[in-house]
Amino acid sequence: MMKNESRFTDVVKEGISDVFYIWKEEFKNIFKDSGVVIFFFLVPFAYPLVYAFIYTNEVVREAKMVVVDHSDSYLSREFARRVDATGDVKIVGVCEDMEGAKRMLDKKDAYGILYFSSDFSKDLNAGRQATVSLYTDMSSLLFYKAFLLSTTEVSFDLGKELTVRNHPDVSKKADQIKVNPVPYESVALYNSQMGFASFLVPAILILVIQQTLILGVGMLGGTAREKNKCHALVPIDRHFRGTLRIVLGKSLTYLVLYVLVCIWVITIVPRLFSFPQIGNPGVILLFFLPFLAAAIFLSMTLSGFMTSRESPMLVFVFTSVIFLFLSGVSWPKESIPGFWKIFGYFIPSTPGIQGFTRINTAGAGLSEVMNEYRLLWVQAGVYFISACLIYRYQIIRTCKDKGML
Amino acid sequence: MSFDVRKYGVRAIAVREIKRMLSHRLYFFCMLVAPAISVVFFLSLMREGLPTNLPVAIVDLDNTANSRNLVRQLDAFTQTKVVLSATSFTEARMAMQRGEVYGIYFIPRGFSEEATSGKQPQLSFYTNGTYLIAASLLFRDMKTMSVLAGGSVGLQLGTAHGLPLSQIMGQIQPIVIDTHPVGNPWLNYSVYLNNTILPGILQLMVFLMTVYCIGVEIKWDSARQWLDMSRGVLWKALVGKLIPYTVVFTIVGFMICAVLYGFSSFPLESGWFPILSAVFLLVIASQAVGIFMISVLPTLRLGLSFACLFGMISFSIVGFSFPVLGMHPTLQALSQLFPLRHYFLIYVDQALNGRDLYYSLTQYSMLLGFLILPFLTGKNLKKALLCMKYIP
Structure with a gap:
């Protein structure tokens, strides 16, 4: 033992x-x-x-975009200017027609096209819903995302202001309710800038x-x-x-x-x-x-x-x-x-x-x-x-x- | 004389190499099995194209017919699935930290009543930014949901005032964005990722095999015999040795294309010729880079390490996930050194967008340009082959 x-x-x-x-x-x-x-x-x-x-740059900044503006109005120019002002997108030029804009995409001078039809401003002034078309090169989803988010934000902001402007008769608070009855906020947790x-x-x-x-x-x-x-x-x-x-x-x-x-x-x-x-x-x-x-x-x-x-x-x-x-x-x-x-x-x-x-x-x-x-x-x-x-x-x-x- | 013809020259070296390839299953694995596994893996992984039914938690403190309707509508989106109805935000957040949900949709107490009485209650939604793809997709659905929620209330308010529908829509959302994701309208991730990942794996395997098949001559002390077969002419020795690999890898590359553009019907706007020639050029350009690697670091293990690191970094620096234009300028310049980068640009121009061949000519010639590399370092390689002693 x-x-x-x-x-x-x-x-x-x-x-x-x-x-x-x-x-x-x-x-x-x-x-x-x-x-x-x-x-x-x-x-x-x-x-x-x-x-x-x-x-290290984390997100795409200043994705290059070209504008085709057949509306050629104050509103379409204002829209484009505001898109340019966002950090994610940069307007690099204005083309006469879609052919020219597509050529800029071919040459990689731009990765997206913002297109205003000739009805854009007319529709808005008549109080109808107006459409802005966005064409993106899909080589990178991050470009697509930058274009989509920026233009959507601008369309909401500008849209709200227009509604208020078109209805000057009602009081300020009532405007806000009509324009934006349910505001919302979004938060990206843990990685706030995605x-x-x-x-x-x-x-x-x-x-x-x-x-x-x-x-x-x-x-x-x-x-x-x-x-x-x-x-x-x-x-x-x-x-x-x-x-x-x-x-x-x-x-x-x-x-x-x-x-x-x-x-x-x-x-x-x-x-x-x-x-x-x-x-x-x-x-x-x-x-x-x-x-x-x-x-x-x-x-x-x-x-x-x-x-x-x-x-x-x-x-x-x-x-x-x-x-x-x-x-x-x-x-x-x-x-x-x-x-x-x-x-x-x-x-x-x-x-x-x-x-x-x-x-x-x-x-x-x-x-x-x-x-x-x-x-x-x-x-x-x-x-x-x-x-x-x-x-x-x-x-x-x-x-x-x-x-x- | 006939003996000479058999023993010397490019063809004899190629025959010798094929015998080697058949003698060891390592070659078989690297050239055929590894690409095959990758193709099956990635295409079956992303066969849905877009992830569907991503789990979200809802915190419905309102709990009225209206808010429940909102939750049902959110659940109805293909990408979103409500899996948890939490009673507090903390509970939902903990589910998120457990990885059970990627998003939280928060409806405050008294929401329906406040909305219809014009008190502007606020909806909130949260996404877990740690999971970028899931978070982006959920963000889209939850945002649409919130806009719709506002719209439906606005609609109720508007119709109460007796306005026609077109005018109400013009008020609620005066400007809409009509998106055209050119070439990939489904936003299919399989199209987006696999068109570059799979050629990337092909490039990696070409690097590794090229370095291996040359380096192993030094390791097994057979380099002199190999060079003698081309009577000491290095380029003949290299051509003879690498041609069998060129053939096999090109066939593998074509098979990958057949699976991508034939079997899976991914966009191929330009037709077959531009993409197949790009695959062939990718193979020979990668072989040239492989020769360069083993010439600069003529020890098998170091050469292979170089190939591994370079091959893996390609996946990031090529810019199909995070665009090269978003990178530091130094990296933008460095990305030119990777054959896969040029292949990717050709793919985007030709297969995805169907642009004129003219716009890709630079990239095709850059791929051809890689063939200069072996000539720059040939002297170094020959010296190594003749004099180097393998130190284990």
Whole structure:
């Protein structure tokens, strides 16, 4: 009985010292390998900056528009002048006819046409509803949105003033009621200017963390198998004889490194570019724990299938685009077909992005992201087991090669 | 002599490369499987074109026949679905933070009574700006709803005064905007995104495969043998090696077009020729950029990293989601360095808008211009192929 107990503590002691040995070895492996250093440090460092820079203007300003004015009246000119005065649209010219305006679109001198028919002013003065036509180049939806919102605003404002002016007989308050019986206000919560960077960059940050882990860990796995004579993942070494020690030791290395990466990505970058960030840091930290664990164990599982050091880059890079759309931050998750939704449950970035954007940008607490939080822990558990199985299989292979079994 | 013909020259190198391609499933995956997965994924993801039934919460503190009617009308919009009837704004906001709704429509207490008695009660609606697409679509529906609500009250007030309908409409909304989104009147997101994402993935895979197939010669120490087959002439060696990829990727690109413009019937105003030639030029331009990458960084892993990063940034800098004109001037200039950017501009002019070929000539020639790149760095590449030792 006593003997058994002391043997057990010995095993634990040896196990822990092996974990730290493997931890140290993996650190050395990482810093010896420029390819891995690129993905573990350079990419997480530079990518957020690049993306923040690309989307830094957040919204489109001064989208170029051309006017075709067949009404040629005070009202049509006033309408165009007010559209020009909005921040989002800039009138770059006036054309005689639609042909000329279309040519300006062809030459990319403008991206939208505002057309007043000859009846415009007549209709308005007669108290009938008048129509303004808007033609937009659909190469970018943001141009379309800028044109549509600006012209709609102007049409409401100008319309209200006209109604008041056409009915000078009634008192001021009564005018307002007739013109605008039910006023309304709209508020864009959490991203008040509906900016592009504030919407996309948080999702990209999470994706960068996951994908660089998959690529970096995959490269380490591929390199290990290339160097190994028998193409096995596990070296022949007495420290590398327990599955648990290898998986724990290696994952500890990645965790330590990625805590640093996360500090950069989620606390410093948003501040540099002043993205909306109202999340509680403690909640973010708690949420990141299962996310990192899931991403690390997934990477370790996948690394078992990498036979050369380059294959992860060839195989996994294109999946970034797919994973971004699976997350439901751009294409709403309610509209994702069932099959892909289920597939998304297997990828840490899906709940990771959903949860992080809601905590970080929308100020949700842990209870509001409980579904995502639980899913991440389940993923972490499942991928931990699968990583262990992969390494177990590789250890048996190594032992066989060595003739120990 | 006949031995020589078999062993040397462009054709022999091409045959050697095809054998390599068939010997390893990595090539098969990158050239065929990855594009196929992407096509199936993106087209099935966005098959609706526009997301429908986006969940919203309503906070109806008025709770009269009028306000309930308003809620029913909001629910009737195809893009909107009322999933939660909250008793307070806080409850609705928490549903939003849980990700269950993207918008909140707020009807204040006493709304119907105040509206009909002319006290101007205010309707409010909130969208979650974190989800840009969902928020934009809901904003549109909720705004229309609010205008209609005002209109119906105005209508009631107007008819009470005995005015004809045309005059009332002229009073309620004197000016209406009639929109014509040219080329994509359905505002279909699949048209909007997939026409660029899928060629973008094609470009990424061309970058990767070009860098890989050249870099692997250095890695496996077979570069000298490869160059010997072209008697040391670099361009012959490159042409022989890359032609099989050109053929496969061009076919893959044409298949993508067949799916986009044939199977899915996306707008193709210009006919097939301009877009197919753009796809072919995109393939060879990307191959030229790939040669440039491995020439500048003649280590397989570094070259591939370059290809990955450049390929991924293309998706953003090409400007199909956020327009290039809205970016910093430096980025506007840099965007010219990406073949996909020129492809995108050709697509917009030709397939989407059916403009005269004249307006795209610059872009076609820019794509051809990428073919100069290998000549600039050829010396570097040859040196690397002959002298470089692979360091694992």
